[in-house]
Amino acid sequence: MVEKEQARIVVRVQPNASQNGLLGFKDGVLHVRIAAPPIKGKANQELIKFLSDVLGVGKSNLTIKKGMTDKRKVIGISGLTQDQVLRQLKRLDMQNEFLSDKHSRSPGYDTIC
Numbered sequence: 001m002v003e004k005e006q007a008r009i010v011v012r013v014q015p016n017a018s019q020n021g022l023l024g025f026k027d028g029v030l031h032v033r034i035a036a037p038p039i040k041g042k043a044n045q046e047l048i049k050f051l052s053d054v055l056g057v058g059k060s061n062l063t064i065k066k067g068m069t070d071k072r073k074v075i076g077i078s079g080l081t082q083d084q085v086l087r088q089l090k091r092l093d094m095q096n097e098f099l100s101d102k103h104s105r106s107p108g109y110d111t112i113c
Contacts, residue, residue: 006076007085013071015043020050
């Protein structure tokens with residue numbers, strides 16, 4: 001059976017945040033705050049749940065391809081093209097959904113997409 005090509009995004013996770021949120025892209029990496037602690041995979045589980053909500057896909061469509069124990073991860077997304085993923089993130093940025101307060105972003109973060 002041939003595996004369908006997946007969209008991929010590189011994510012840098014900040015665990016133990018006060019709430020889940022997208023910060024934006026910096027140097028091609030999507031920075032994400034996750035409220036769960038990095039203990040026994042809880043932050044990874046919460047990241048997958050959060051990204052599935054943000055992207056509108058099922059949790060089973062998301063996999064951590066690299067970085068299970070690192071803050072920097074490569075996420076594989078099936079069911080969406082790379083362009084659809086980037087468009088969805090851009091739409092969220094424009095609507096300001098799921099995003100942390102833009103005024104609290106550190107300098108150097110690009111608007112999503």
